[in-house]
Amino acid sequence: MKWKNRRRSSNVDDRRGQRISGGGARGAGLGGIIMTLLIRGSMRTRLLVIGAVLAGMFFFGVSPQALMSGGGGSQPVTTQVAPTPNDEMGAFLSTMKADNEDVWTQLFQAHGKQYKASKMVIYSDKTVMPGGLADARMGPFYMPSNQTIYIDPHFFNEMSQRFGAPGDFAQAYVVAHEVGHHVQHQLGYTDRVHSQRGRVSEKEYNRLSVRLELQADFLAGVFAHHADRQFQFLESGDIEEAMNCARAIGDDALQKGAGRKVVADSFTHGTSEQRARWFNRGYRTGNLEDGDTFSVAYEQL
Ligand SMILES: [Zn+2]
DSSP, X not given: OOOTTSOOOSOEEEOTTOOEESHHHHTOHHHHHHHHHHHHSOHHHHHHHHHHHHHHHHHHOOOHHXXXXXXXXXXXXXXXXXXXXXXXXXXXXXXXHHHHHHHHHHHHHHTTOOOOOOEEEEOSSEEEETTEEEEGGGOSEEEGGGTEEEEOTHHHHHHXXXXXXXXXXXXXXXXXXXXXXHHHHHHTHHHHHHTTTTXXXXXXXXXXXXXXXXXXXXXXXXXXXXXXXXXXXOOTTHHHHHHHHHHHTSHHHHHHHTTOOOOGGGOSSOOHHHHHHHHHHHHHHOOGGGGOTTTSOGGGX
16 A cells, blocks of 8 residues: 555554553552552451442443552653654554544544544554553554554554565555444444443344444544545455454354354354445445444344
8 A cells, every 4th residue: 555655643642662651550549548448457447448449430431450450540751752653564554543533533524414524543462542552452442432444563563474465555455444333432323332331231232333343444544545545555465454353353263263162142243244244345335324233133244
């Protein structure tokens, strides 16, 4: 793909090489105090603490994992000031981010809506996020609460070496998929799914998750369609790179690759075939109306 000499996004926070210090990393702070009270306190103290924690989580939307890891109430700080990314990978990611911003701003406008760009944090290994730590082992992800994409580019090495999905356009697909989650957040799909957590069975929730993920793949395809019209950035083999990547990270492929039995009810992202097909559908039509993965019968997805 061609990506050089285009605009780079200013919504990128490059934290690579930064070390984390402060409460968030060490399990001190509020989380630590709470754990101490729970372990050492009397039964009455424990009940009071549990009540306070539950009330706090309810009002502030803090996840229990965040409290356990000590990130709940402390103020973690990072060392060094974030430099502007000037290396190849940093330049690539901030150009992809800008391409996505340009395409989605126009598509939202065409639908009478206003697009608000997400942020992107590029980090290595671990970094602070609201309520805890982002960890490279989680893979790239989008956090709706602060509308931020977290990405450790080492994931791309893993994609290429472990999953057999190399290529710059495979990487572009991953970025566009995460931006797709931000688009879904703005269109209300994310809340629609998250509000069902705990209200429906695990199997049903997994199915909603599959619908959301396949739609993000579709939106990545829609991006590719419009970005190519705008920037003529596709080269031969690019779309195949993205579809190969979508197949490589299908739930069935990942379960097989890990030597596990393939269990359809545990899928959260969709099969290899589904992921590649929904991406391709978005790419072929470029039409947002073709991506309502929530109206299609689950078996027909
Ligand atoms: Zn996703």
